[in-house]
Amino acid sequence: MWDKLKEEDKTKYKTLITNFASLSEAFSQKAEVEDDKAMNYVAPIVNSKFQETVFQKAFHAVGEDIANTSYDASVVVDDKHKYLVGIKSFGINSGDQKVAQFKKNSQEWNEILSEIKFYDSIGEDNTERYEFLAREISELRNQRIESSKAQIKGFNSDSVSVESVYHVLMPTPKGKVPQIFVGETSYLPIDIDNLEILGATSEKTPTNFRFTDGRHTYKYTAADSQLHMTFNNKDIVVDTWDVTYIEDPFTIFEQLHLLTGAKEESEVLETVSWVITDKHGKVEESSGFNAFDGGSKLAKKDRIQRIARLIEKYQNSLESEERAFVSHCLEEILLKKWSTKDEKVQMKLRRAELLSFAKESGIVGLEKDIEKLVYRPVSEVYIPLPDSKNFHDEHPHFFGVNAGTFEKGTKKLALPKENRTFDLKFLSSGDVIKAYINQESGKAIQSTEKQEILGEWILRGVFQLKEREVLTGEKLEELQINGIRLTKFKNGQIGIEFIWIDTDNPPQDAIGWVAKK
Structure with missing residues (x-):
């Protein structure tokens, strides 16, 4: 060098x-x-x-x-x-x-x-x-x-x-x-x-x-x-x-x-940082960086028809008992309401059992077709903002003018997507993408495009995860990356870095549970 x-x-x-x-x-x-x-x-x-x-x-x-x-x-x-x-x-x-x-x-x-x-x-x-x-x-x-x-x-x-x-x-x-x-x-x-x-x-x-x-x-x-x-x-x-x-x-x-x-005027207006895990060292399941592991996003109205279509496609490849097993599993996973945390754990176990059967069957295409039905895309992620409602209430202009405001008496963001969009710059690489604040309480930072590219880079690159491997607190400890810092610049860009935060001595710009210690 x-x-x-x-x-x-x-x-x-x-x-x-x-x-x-x-x-x-x-x-x-x-x-x-x-x-x-x-x-x-x-x-x-x-x-x-x-x-x-x-x-x-x-x-x-x-x-x-x-x-x-x-x-x-x-x-x-x-x-x-x-x-x-x-x-x-x-x-x-x-x-x-x-x-x-x-x-x-x-x-x-x-x-x-x-x-x-x-x-x-x-x-x-x-x-x-x-x-x-x-x-x-x-x-x-x-x-x-x-x-x-x-x-x-x-x-x-x-x-x-x-x-x-x-x-x-x-x-x-x-x-x-x-x-x-x-x-x-x-x-x-x-x-x-x-x-x-x-x-x-x-x-x-x-x-x-x-x-x-x-x-x-x-x-x-x-x-x-x-x-x-x-x-x-x-x-x-x-x-x-x-x-x-x-x-x-x-x-x-x-x-x-x-x-x-006189000091040179800084280009940085404000910074904010937080820990990715909760106070127990756990990473949120089925959302955020583990959004890909959540339940299927297939429209409810289409699920019965899609199950029938899959069974019909493989009716000559599966024995009658196997068809019944696949059909029962798909109906249970896709039609039953899984509400509580324990119920969602059971759904994932059932889903894994079904995928294991499909893989071991050796039937060409079966595993891939089932995966499309019961899983979200393999690289689906969003960057979760902790305690987002309170953050936006206190910093309504952090991501743009009024980007963090809500419809009166609700947790629904007030502005349309195009007015909640900003340039997100990854400071280590210099890459810039269009991103926006989304979901209830404005809890998600998502890319407007390149969703798969963003997810592939974060999951497989930054977090060194295999496909479908969930992010855990233990993995973050191994990598010594447990936090995120956002930097708001004068030009309107928001910089992002993956960092390490000492939870016993958090930085002054920390938000979320670690700031309350």
């Missing part, structure tokens, strides 16, 4: 980073800078948060707010090439670095970790147990990578090349002539087919082990459920910056107040 970035942008980035580092002596202890300076250089300071902000500013990058991955920004080189970037800073002589954490999943590994401790104490080889853990860790790691890539690729994924890299700044240690080394190495999915266990990190910590996929070497530490990676620091250097310390850095700080002035 580094050699593809514009030289003027790299110069700006270097200037901002080295200027900050030139003040390092102001933050050092006296003992570090006394007497002979040539022998007592302090280490250049690279502040990680400042580094991320400067990287975004210099390279016009987008911040990627995804927890427990190393993706901090995305950079668009041109219309066909984009990069996901993990931004890091550590000393040039530092060892392995944390690249992921698996707190929730590690609870499922307690039993095998206990086995490793026990069998290590009696001298039994733990290779197979390490292999199991390495595979589990790798699969989770890879899902997060693919989800993040899908977000930056957007809808035109076939025409966009997305690569992942680590971009690192590595300052020299104390006592060395101050420099900052720019490093870059590939950020790749772990090659599960080529895993090789390198063994425990030490005899005293058998649950900490190393493995490699032939491209990178990793270390898992059980106590904190962290995955570390070897960066081979000195082998990945792509640029070297000299740092000159300011003679009297305190003079700079004394004069900073003279530079204060």
